Amino acid sequence: MRLSFSFFLAVAATTQAFVPGPVRLPSRGASLMAPKVGRTAGWSRLMAMKDVGVGIIGAGRIGIVHLEALAGCPSAIPVIISNPTVAKAQEAAVKFNVREFTDDAMKVIQHPDVDAVWICSPSQYHADQIKACAAAGKHVFCEKPIATGLAETIEAINTCREAGVKLMTALQRRFDPNFARVKRAILEGEVGNVVSVKLTSRDPSPPPFEYVRGGGGIFKDMAVHDLDMSRFLMGTEPESILALGSCHIDERIGSLPGAEAFDTAVVIVKYPGGKTATIDVCRQAPYGYDQRAEVLGLKGMIATDNMYPNTARIFTKDSTRNADLPYDFFMSRYKDAYLQETKEFVKCLSEDGPVPCTGEDGLIALVMAIAAEKSALEGRWVDFKEIPINAIHCDPSGTHCELNEMEASSMNGGRKREAVKGWIKDAAPSPSSGSWLKDAVSFIKKADEEAAAEDIKEKAKAF
Template sequence: MEATVSTRDAGFGVPTGPEPEVRRVGLLGCGRIGRLHAGLLADTPGFTVAGVADAVPEAARAVSASTGAPLMSIDEVLASPDVDTVAICTSTDTHVDLVVAAARAGKAIFCEKPLSLSLAEVDRALAAVEAAGVPFMVGFNRRFDPGHASVRDAVRKGEVGDLHVLRITSRDPAPPPPAYVAVSGGMFLDMVIHDFDMAGFIVASPVVEVYARGAVRVDPLIGQAGDIDTAVTMLVHEDGTLTTIDNSREAVYGFDQRIEAFGSGGVAVSDNPSRHAGWRRTAEATIGQPLPWFFLERYHESYRREWVAFHDYVVGGGDSPSGTDAVRSCTAIALAAGLSLREGRPVRVDEIG
């Protein structure tokens, strides 16, 4: 069972009440996503960055300078009595070994997605977490977007009646470089895994079957790297609910993220925010603002709320906001989607393992 979004936020998501217990975080990985999390941790009550480590010394020094945290090696972070929590923001191929080592060291663990490109490796990491009994959460930040969470709440409260169809649109503004695509694990594990998680987050029924189609419609170099850049996936849930997901690596108008839950009693929608609320109207047209261009613009608040929820979970106990059930399910669905694409047929999730 996965927990819901934190209830500690009040109004605009600012923690209220007494000063929270401080968790001392060792940041592993100081690249783009590591720098993002370093800034969020510095601004979120209940956290302090207690050490930083990266294989690239310049990256580690930059984050150390911005946070005041000491430079350490990974082994030093894991052994330090001044670190009780680790944030794993390194490359995907290192995640499992770091999760296993952190679990054995008794640290609470936050790990960026995906945990691994292999279900067997995911299981190895999760076995270590469960054996150690340490708190564990994967960074599926979109669960904490207020709009997306409102759709989940409407569905779970029965406000759309019996859910019939969940529709998810997820399109990036520009494709990644082919060199990144070649090592990403493919579109389903790298990009669409967020949407697979959203399906599990909103629909209270596991996915049993996956049918995926894909194409190269944006950049031929992505195809040459062995991947696709355009996809449509249908998920069949155990209770009969259907989820449809469409993805593109290039939406020229901005970062396009929408969700619609349609049921017997109505519909709940999470739409795109504009860059700001200003607009104008003339006799000829209504002119509004464009969409956010970068994922950090679109989801900055969800990343912040993610850390608030993680703190509540680590300090207060209960279920992980996005824990072992979520990460294993999403990985299995992504692998089933890849098999479906290759073989041109629906694939049952239990074929994957």
């Protein structure tokens, strides 16, 4: 059976009677009311436009983070915001000068003045909302993950391709000035050929238990950023992974099923040539938000340390220390990164340029997280060939995909499978590739990698 292509959005179904339609706030500036032109589907609608009309789905914590970033991007014009609890949408609209607010996500997607939609809703709604955006000809900026499952993720990517709209996965660490400088050092050979990467990611305190329960587990919810960063810094595709998980902070977490039972984890990712990335994550670090990276090369090493609100230090006869703790969480630590990723996506829309962090990047990060979870639960190295990406079959359009459970269960690391045609819509094979990912995800081409590397190199010079 095919997966349903449903445009029904559960996030918007709770209070329809309370707010019969979008509520328009008084304009605070003539620019907000400027008429839009070229209302056709896809990127061509933006060719005659300087500004990009933005709709936002979700006024929760991450929605507010993105609204703050949009406020720092003059060419992005917030048009409408939705939230099931309409009072939160109204509060955000007033604070960030958004013209309209509603409780209905579909009103955001179908708004005639919206060119691109920022999806900041709970993860389980992402795939359907992306498909609805594609059907409406709206470009998509989606918080990770694109979807909670592989088949749904592939459907969302293919649907956007079929509709000719751009899809960006919000993996903001790629745009952080510190990580950008590390990447630049690698690309320009300042540390020589890379030998190993080390990444540390520790939250100042664990999220509410209700969030952890049903949140996807520490690898999909938290370590996915570090898994993506290891691939971003290595500049190549991983081969296998080993993960260990444990529970130390909250015994209630330890009683949860699967990888949700872990609040602490260590991961080793093996890359071609024996290169490794080591990642440690923990949901609690009392000394502050711990975000560090180190890259060892044959000519040297580059590292990035934690960021502090100020440079003040205290000197006494007993000790020397920073006056304050590091930034307390991702909202403040990655403020510049959120702004930069927003500017880059808006620029790519205005100029019809390449998407800086694609849906495929989000898919690969999800595959890595699934493999890490499998490794931790089974206590062994996991080859990425074991993840049943080739047991996913799509119809000719690529927009209806499903996982063949029997086929998936028969797969193992030593068995090679032919990549499924149509897995990613309009993707050309890459016969020269020998890696698991390039065999299965044929949209990654050598020419694309070289172009992307040059693009990253140029952008990194700005930091």
